[in-house]
Amino acid sequence: MIRSRLLSFRLAGLLVLCSLVAGAHAQQDLLVSTAESGIPGGKLVAALRSEPRSFNPVTADDQVSVGIISRVMADLVHINRATQSTEPALARSWTVSKDGTVFTVKLRRGLKFSDGAPFNADDVIFSFKVYLDEKLHSPHRDLLMVAGKPLRVEKLDSWTVRFTFPSPYATLERVFDTVPMLPRHLLEKDYLEGKIDQAWGLNTPPDKIVGLGPFRLKQFVPGERIVLERNPYYWKVDSKGQKLPYLDELTFLIVPSQDAQVVRFEAGDTQVISGLSADNFVALEPQQNSRHFKLYDAGPSLEYNFLMFNLNDDTQANAEVAGKQQWFRDVRFRQAVSAAIDRAAIVRLVYHGRATILSTHITPGNKLWFNKAIKPPVHSTDKAKELFKSAGFSWNSSGKLLDRAGQPVEFTILVSSSNAQRSQMATMLQEDLKQVGITARAVPMESRAAINRVLGSHDYDATIMGIASGDIDPTSDTNVFMSNGQTHLWHLGEETPATPWEAEMDRVLQKQLVTLNYQQRRKLYDRVQEIEAEELPLIYLVTPDVLVGAQETLGNFRPAVLEQYTLWNADELFWRTPAGKR
Amino acid sequence: MNPGGRTLTSGIAASRPDGASPSAAALLRLADFSIDYLGSDGEVVSALRNVELEIREGEVLGVLGESGSGKSSLSNAILRLLPPNGRITSGRIEYRGKDLLALSQSELRQVRGAGIALISQEPALALNPVLTIGRQIIDVLRAHRRVSKEQAMEQTRAMLREIGFPDPDRISRAYPHQLSGGQRQRAAIAQSLICEPSLLVADEPLSSLDTITQAEILELLQKLKGELNLSMMFITHNAGVLSSLAERVAVIENGQMRACGTLDELSSLDDAYVRGLIFPEKDLGRVLVQPQEPNWSVTEEPFLRLRNVSKHFIQRHIFSRRKFAVQALQAIDFEIREGSTIAVIGRSGSGKTTLARCIAGFETPDSGEVSFAAEVANQSRGVVQLIFQDAGSALNPRFTAADAIAEPLVIARQASPDQRSQRVRQFMEEVGLDPSWASRIVIEFSGGQRQRIAIARALAASPRLLILDESLSGLDLPIQAQILGLLMDLQSRHGLTYLHITHDLNFLSRFADEVIVMDDGRIVERNTPAVLFQSTHPATRSLIEASERLHAPGLEVAQ
Amino acid sequence: MRQRGKFMFVVSALVAVHLLVLFAGFVAPYDYATQDRDHAYVHPTRVHLMDCAGRFHLRPFVYVTSLQEGALSDYREDCSQPAPIRFFTRGDEYLLAGLIPSQLHLFGVASPARLYLLGTDEFGRDQFSRIVYGGEVSLFAGLLAALLALVIGVLAGSIAGASGGWVDETIMRVSELFMAVPWFYLLLALRAVLPLKMDPVSAFILVVGVIGVLNWGQPARLVRGVVLSGREQNFVQAARGFGAGRLYILKRHLLPMTFSLALTQMAVLVPRFILAEVLLSFLGLGIGEPFPSWGNMINEAQQYHVLVSYWWMILPALVPVPVFLGYHGLADALREKLQSQVRFRGDK
């Protein structure tokens, strides 16, 4: 199959460059893209919110750097952002042992790094050795650990690598996504000298930064732009056998303000825009025809925003908070607050309709795991009042809600000042809660200071936060929902589950982790969502849609709800207009 | 306002010696000229009312008046240089037949400097501190003449030489602060004359200079008048200056012309005010008590003794911090007996003021000793009080008279507020001020009145020795006489001792028991006034001669 | 005369503004926090004298408006529902001058009609009311901060200038330090120690006040210059001759000299501190919702989508301008007054 496709590619023989390497094609295992076949050539310009901090895949953990690195480097197994499921990348194929612990990968043969050096299993072994090195503290390491133990990597032959997990792992192939394969020939010296964390910084010459991705670094102008050029050794071809990527150059301009990004997109300086706010989306809409771009609503994202009460039990020192926790711990109180919130108004005013009401942390954007059986929460002041009443609350003559002891119900809502939408939600919540007699006070705070309170000092009443799941698979969120999870936000550092429902959640989550069958996992996960919706440890609010835009003539533009909404398939993007002209 | 004054003016005008028609040969003529000032609180104050004046070609007209009479407004108004709150309310200014008030700004600019030039009162303030003298003169020249840079330089040098600078190159490169007061005034004159104006308006050009310099400048003006056939309007409060310079004199009182004519004509008028201006010493006769015989035997021990006092100043350069020593006092030795009045005279820069400040305790001598009689030495501060030259700067302009006078009491924490205000009234009466003005702000008083406030304040500190540091020289002569009278009166009542520092010799013999002459930081002579005026010491001689030149023949200078 | 008139005009205008703001509850037709969620981003309500039928009415009136189906901020007037503007109406409760509870408003229209003189924001809150209420906080905070900066600046500057020597040197070095160090971390630390439940308005005023305290450097240096030259004045020397101590000289002679300078500084500092909030909210230190301040309202307008779609949201940026103009006018007029006094007297 592959061979015949290859043949057609050779017949096409479009580029001199290709014919130069034609001799090697015979052994090359190329991946054939199923996307629409496009026209090679042209340049694409996109904006970055900030400069990348590093080009080093071992240490980089900020979104921007990872975004660039993902264009320059490649992973063994890749999650297709559109289908949300895994597909082969550098790995041609793989097998999983029955018990789900052994993962054997067959590599594509004859691939070359962007500097022309060959790629084989040694590079894979090297890469994982680096990522798993304790001394390097690579952010990948923690993702490659299962139950606190690292996986084992062995080379079976030049084209086969075996990974052994310490225990069964439901989603084992997904962990390989965005774990870039490093060129051993360039980095091994640095690694042995213990300097690999210093390698590939911003001042490294571009030609020394080498990967297996569709593009390679051409130029970095500090503070200004990053220019990537086409990697001639890339390992994908289209259905017509044309070598991918189509684009000659992919340029990232550094445009630090979101408004400026919108302006530059509207002006045509950039041809793709990602992460539009609903406000800006709406403001741009009327310009679509005159400026020849198109805006896309890719549907609900994986970001869940929620109101959370402080349920930590180490708050004795803070009598103020401790006193209020007896309300917060009462599920009826949380349910009543949830019922008092007018989420539809949030969707309408904050997101101009481009958001969806949430009942659990799984958003409708998560096609595989969303539990459709759970009804979205309904706004009802009456129901809220009923619930309050049943929990022993009452109202005084001026309509203020009082607890059993006659104390007025008042609390503060911590909100990060850097997120406009959450601040707006806090403002609306205040007004909603006023309707049921609660005095809630929104306290904006610089984000690190706010995080410090939530994760560190636990000195807060309630907070509005948002978390964007990195992947659709539930595993990525176990840290939040397992009672011993590092980001079990509402109640950190629990020795044993504080409540029966937390205990049940722990059990179910633990079970799904080792369950390999999707249908069974799915059932378990539906149960998790039921518990969440009933107990409301987090009072879910809404999930915004992923809003992006691109020039009309950009082909294969398929925005996704997973990270890197727009450029995840940069290798397939092409200009419908003649090459060279954007 | 004063019908007598009017008739007098017209009478004089009619009796012009040459009998020429008034306007024919007039270079400048003011007719029915009035100026108002607008106060900040909306009140309108009239500075000049219906003034009639004319200056003929080649003539020097003296304008004589007390301070506050409106004579400075006159000089500014001629070139339309009144401050924004000043307004010409009526009249005409005709210069060579043209009405200056009708000219456009650019036409006016041609007259300024080239037709009519102005010399202002204070040369230190009239020159731009950040530009060289040469530059300031050249700018005037090039404002009116099309000359090349080199020509302008050449003309400037010539003018500076003419004005009496031996090395014009150095002067033209110098900045105002590098020149002495006399040099600055010369430079200002050079600036005024560079375009050969036909009329020079000089507004008190001498009053801020020391006597010797005054005489020199006066001589220069006389010379220039002869050489350049310059017309001049010379504004002053000192009639003595006019006697040798002015053909005619106009007397202004309170914004109105009081009289006009030659000095002789004026002095023969039966007008007490005019005569008071011309012969201020006649008033003195009334106020000054007869000079007392020196009374050496009041106490045996000298009240104040200076032994071998020396003082030098160090000036620093900001970058190098190199030090420059300027010797101000060198081995000064003298003593003062209680109840006596000692005058210290000398030209500016001779060290008089440093001496005063050393005695008053504002400066510490480098070497030597300033000692008081044993009985005073124990007394707390306030024994010595210094009265500054400029009462305006010695009183906080934000204070009321009562605040200022009570200040020593407040500082010493003496007396309750009630008592204080009573003492203030008492002191005000004593120095001849109306106690009902106690709550007026200091700047609302005239110069003479301010000096009285300063004296009252000094008295409030119950001093034994009063140092008068040029305290009178800024004042009009009659006022000087009045204040001297007051001081003598106070001396007899409070048994004060005076150290009177001055550069001019007015009233010296009437006032001082002894005179010390200083030059270059040293005492060159010490004598009673009577003997002093016969002195042959060059420093003393030059002071006496300058003083004689500046005063009308009738005015007492020497005994 | 003209000068006096100008002075009085400026003063009375400023007094009027401050009264307006002091009685915000009465002047504003709505509460600052009331959200009218069906009227988000309404453009300023049109006040009519002529009805749809072309008839003229003596009393101005407005029409009830409603959002067009599917539109974002396209509100249409309903000709069948006019509502006359009335004075001294009842509405949201407020505390008059912060003390007396009242429901009386200067003007308003009967529900369901709305009178939004300057439009509404994203929650349907009346911008006009918010501006009036916001002035309360902003002017107070701005004045307070400027006052603090000046008081400390004048004290430090005059002590430095009057003392000279090592005291002067030390104060000047410290003032340089204060001018060179960026204080955002201090503010973050400050916010961290304040209790969360602290009233947002007080917290905000505290933060702005601290900023005022930190900004004493520049006034201090300017004041020092004035004092340094004042120290050499004869009348100061004379006072010293009477045995006056430093404190006396400072109090009676030197401090009053700095008055005019302080005034000019005040006029510059008040606007600066009011606008400081724009940066403060960047650090999460702005005033908390729902309380309005001019700073956070200006901040609202500084967004692409707002500038493009909702022109009335920019009005809050223009509101402070006349007020600043007033302060500058006042400073200029007082300076002029002080100067002209001296000029007039000195020029006889």
Next chain:
Amino acid sequence: MIRYMLRRFGHALLLLVGVSLLLFILMEAAPGDFFSEARLSGEISPQTLHALRAQYGLDQPLPVRYLKWVSSAMHGDFGYSVAYNMPASTLLLPRARNTLLLTVPCLLISWLLAVPLGVLAASRRGGWIDRVYSGGTSALLGLHDLLLALLALLFALRTGAFPAGGMASLDVTGGLWVHWKDIGWHMVLPAAVLIVGSLAPILRHVRSTMLDVLDSPYMRAAEGHGINRFTLLFRHALPAAANPLISLFGLSTALLIGGSLLVEVVMSWPGLGPMVLEAILARDMFLVLGAVLLSTLFLIVGNLLADLLLYAFDPRIRTEA
């Protein structure tokens, strides 16, 4: 001269030490550190975070960290950026160059504009020009840089007359001249915003100093000599007013580094702004410290420059003694 330089150098050193020490203390006092945000993601384990903190020395007590920094600063190493894992100076210097490229002309143009305008307004005191001037400066003081920057962007967008941000076009080919012309073209709007934003205080200052000078007797005397208005204002009055203006100029050099940060962010100028603002929020200690020290250095140099200018301009200082 040498003593003077030494003294100035001593002051400068003192100031730098003070600024750095204070900043250390303040950063310690502010809640959170560079790794706070990573905790929230949940992907990085507490052990890793702990190890990273130790690697960057964040776990050491403040005095130790400060002394370490001082000793390395003496060797020219001003600390490592945690975020970029690079020396702070390597990161800051190329960006500082871009910032200066923008702010230095702005500073000069502001003054070149403000001086004649201020002179004009002062010479027409109370006239309509003066009133427009006073009103204009008040209005300018009331406008925030951010709003101006955004409006400028919208202007660029709607008219297409200027580039909507950035410092250089992507597809410029040609010689150095073409390159610089392109940069100049991009600079127009950010520069305009900065100038308009910084003009008001200078304008007010120039006017009031000029008023003081114009009131002085020597100006009246010069007017009496018939010197024309232009010479009078610019050759006579302006040098006399220079002294306080030069001092202000010296102080305003501190803004060369700090004054344009926000505008740079909005106008995507590749200067220090975006990096430093992010570093501030991210608590990237040495990066912030480096930027602050840089700006302090400019303040010091500016004040020195002001002194030298005063020396050159004011003969009263120059020829004293």
